[in-house]
Amino acid sequence: MTMIESAVLPIPAVACSEPGTVRRHVLSILDLTPDEVLYLARRGVALKHAPTAPQTLRGRTVGVYFRKTSTRTRSGFLVGAGRLGATVVYFGPNELQTNTGESLGDTARTLAGYLDVLVMRTNESVEEMQGFAAYPSMSVVNALSSDEHPTQALTDLSSMLEHFGRLKGLSVLYCGEGNKSAAALALAMSRIEGMRLTLATPAGYGLDAQVLATAQSLAAVHGATIEETHDLDAVQPGYDVVYTSRWQEMGVSKADPEWKSHFHPFRVTRALMDRVGNEGAVFMHDLPAVRNEDVDDEVLDGPRSLAWVQAQYKMWSAMAVMEWCGAGVQDQD
Known part of the structure; x- marks a missing residue:
């Protein structure tokens, strides 16, 4: 058995929840149990070596909101979401109405009506991301805050x-x-x-x-x-x-x-x-x-x-996180 095979074989089958179910968030590594950390690490390897990308986000919409520069993380999430079949929307640092005075809560409430997953990079406190995560119809993924880069x-x-x-x-x-x-x-x-x-x-x-x-x-x-x-x-x-x-x-x-x-x-x-x-x-x-x-x-x-x-692996790992959050992909017993 090769190293790659030994890493991929523990990946169990996956199941997807129906649209509209409560989402998971990854604002911190501590949002994940130890088993979930290991699952997502293995899932990233499995996705890389899969013959084709599973369409686990088909019918879902992923928003990518980066207020700070990024090459690998932003590209990984944008390309990865497309490979999983999602519709992808990108928001630049000056493109939301929070720049003209709309409250964060109103913006978050609006986006939660459109998006299944919102990937955010702010370089500011994770508390802002928690504001977006207050709406259970939308998962929020921390793509770098002032606290952590999960x-x-x-x-x-x-x-x-x-x-x-x-x-x-x-x-x-x-x-x-x-x-x-x-x-x-x-x-x-x-x-x-x-x-x-x-x-x-x-x-x-x-x-x-x-x-x-x-x-x-x-x-x-x-x-x-x-x-x-x-x-x-x-x-x-x-x-x-x-x-x-x-x-x-x-x-x-x-x-x-x-x-x-x-x-x-x-x-x-x-x-x-x-x-x-x-x-x-x-x-x-x-x-x-x-x-x-x-x-x-x-x-x-x-x-x-x-x-x-x-x-x-920024892309493969991003794919594992997005499908786990936004489509309810999980281990099967």
Whole structure:
């Protein structure tokens, strides 16, 4: 049995609810049970390797509302929804009447009459998305808020699952800022038995203390390990994945004019990969990358890089999330 077969075979058959039923939301990884996280990771792999895309969203309408820039996430949801048979509507940052004074509640109530799924990127608090999610006829998916990037974590898990054929027992070293991708990854991995995440972050740029505490508390319950250090040199070998992210999230610089000096020691180089990686260790990046800053070219483009596979998984994972939310796709007993 191949790694891909072992990852896909656990996918059970799926069933779809009738239009008009109460929808599910993915505003945070914590909206999902541990079993649902694993299901969506496996489902992303299965969708990639299916001979044709199932038309699980035929007759449904998906709205994609991005107020901030995006390449992979926006494209993944737009193209993925079309592959699943949905009608797709895109809203740019200046195209809704909230820009002219309409209340968020009135806008949400209106859109809930048209859409089965609304995918949102705001870079603001998830509370705004919760306002849209108040209407049970419409699912809301967080495609990046100021709190978390949950669909990125699902993308990452699917990428690892396809490559290694398993998630249990994998060790991941994350280097760089404790940003929204890191937060979602920590909350996801904290509930998968045997997974280990070490966050190597510059002092003052670590994971939000409350998120870290939550992830560590969940890890203790589920048999995972979540830890943080500010000393990358002290990290010992033994990792299956070395992961980094752009130092300037969404291209926004830091208040400290000397901030880059704190990040330089966390750059991913071939020497770091060789020092901390197990045999067969891979590199991952949520992209976009700043070449030769957060990661060296020879690592990003090298044979151990999964970054480009990971980028394509943005679509497969988006498809898994949208069908699970908007069509009630679920495991069959």
